[in-house]
Amino acid sequence: METIKVIIAGPRGRMGKEAVQLIAGQEHMELVAVLDHRYDGKLLSEVVEFSNAEVQIYTNIEECLQNTKADVLVDLTTPEFGYIHTKTALEYGVRPVVGTTGFTKEQLEELTQLAERKGIGCIIAPNFAIGAVLMMKFSQMAAKYFKDIEIIEMHHDQKLDAPSGTAVKTAEMISQAREEKIQGHPEEKETIDGARGANFEGMRIHSVRLPGLIAHQEVLLGADGQTLTIRHDSYNRASFMSGVKVSIETVLNLETLVYGLENILD
Numbered sequence: 025m026e027t028i029k030v031i032i033a034g035p036r037g038r039m040g041k042e043a044v045q046l047i048a049g050q051e052h053m054e055l056v057a058v059l060d061h062r063y064d065g066k067l068l069s070e071v072v073e074f075s076n077a078e079v080q081i082y083t084n085i086e087e088c089l090q091n092t093k094a095d096v097l098v099d100l101t102t103p104e105f106g107y108i109h110t111k112t113a114l115e116y117g118v119r120p121v122v123g124t125t126g127f128t129k130e131q132l133e134e135l136t137q138l139a140e141r142k143g144i145g146c147i148i149a150p151n152f153a154i155g156a157v158l159m160m161k162f163s164q165m166a167a168k169y170f171k172d173i174e175i176i177e178m179h180h181d182q183k184l185d186a187p188s189g190t191a192v193k194t195a196e197m198i199s200q201a202r203e204e205k206i207q208g209h210p211e212e213k214e215t216i217d218g219a220r221g222a223n224f225e226g227m228r229i230h231s232v233r234l235p236g237l238i239a240h241q242e243v244l245l246g247a248d249g250q251t252l253t254i255r256h257d258s259y260n261r262a263s264f265m266s267g268v269k270v271s272i273e274t275v276l277n278l279e280t281l282v283y284g285l286e287n288i289l290d
């Protein structure tokens with residue numbers, strides 16, 4: 025197998041750190057550069073303790089892509105920069121694997137069209153954990169029988185986007201199996217704004233943010249006299265790494281943008 029040359033954007037972040045260590049442990053992958061918003065020109069090993077990778081830090085994505093012959097850019101940054109990085113990588117013919125969440129529908133559509141025009145692969149995965157992907161699929165299956173659904177996602181309090189990318193993806197997958205339905209009492213009123221959560225085709229999404237949490241989600245499905253609860257918990261960020269690995273390997277063989285890990289797993 026040929027060595028896959030990888031750039032990681034956001035290498036000092038909670039996910040980025042794990043991804044740097046993931047690549048270091050793969051014989052068929054090589055970290056060729058990292059993209060940060062600080063420490064331009066320094067080596068990663070000079071600014072972090074967790075890695076001895078002697079790869080250059082770039083703060084300018086175009087310069088980074090021009091100077092390195094990368095195959096894949098893994099983005100684990102913020103919605104604002106993740107979008108810019110993904111778009112620029114596609115324009116340079118470098119395949120993006122994007123874990124960053126919080127992109128708008130319009131941004132996803134634009135990136136889909138750009139990947140199509142360029143004829144190169146891109147994977148945008150709101151959740152790389154296999155258990156989370158199964159939770160979404162099981163919820164979609166159950167929604168055929170349970171039309172009343174509330175999603176409760178729970179994350180650490182440093183998270184920028186709400187609802188989480190996973191909650192949005194879950195609602196989108198469920199909506200493929202469920203007719204739009206207004207839930208609750210037709211005359212219900214919120215006496216405090218937001219009490220009923222976000223409204224996605226009548227389903228409700230509630231976002232909890234607390235220190236101590238990592239990434240958790242419950243999908244509650246209700247019907248007459250019964251409820252079904254489907255829950256997934258990530259207790260560490262290593263739980264996402266097998267999904268990052270398979271995405272890096274798979275994106276090389278794609279010619280379009282794939283949104284969601286469920287679309288590339290057997």
Ligand SMILES: NC(=O)C1=CN([C@@H]2O[C@H](COP(=O)(O)OP(=O)(O)OC[C@H]3O[C@@H](n4cnc5c(N)ncnc54)[C@H](O)[C@@H]3O)[C@@H](O)[C@H]2O)C=CC1
Pocket residue numbers: 033034035036037038039040059060061100101102103105122123124125126149150151152153189264
């Ligand atoms: N798809 C998945 O399975 C998962 C996705 N995520 C998503 O990944 C993203 C990152 O999450 P965390 O690592 O928890 O956040 P974090 O805040 O720990 O890390 C983000 C990193 O991005 C860096 N950054 C900010 N602007 C940048 C720029 N312009 N260029 C390069 N780097 C820049 C920051 O310095 C920081 O180190 C979030 O959008 C989060 O929702 C998080 C966990 C799992």
Ligand SMILES: O=C(O)C1=N[C@H](C(=O)O)C[C@H](O)C1
Pocket residue numbers: 125150151152179180183184187188189190191238239240
């Ligand atoms: O920010 C996080 O931590 C996570 N973000 C992703 C999301 O928004 O769904 C995936 C996972 O839930 C962790």
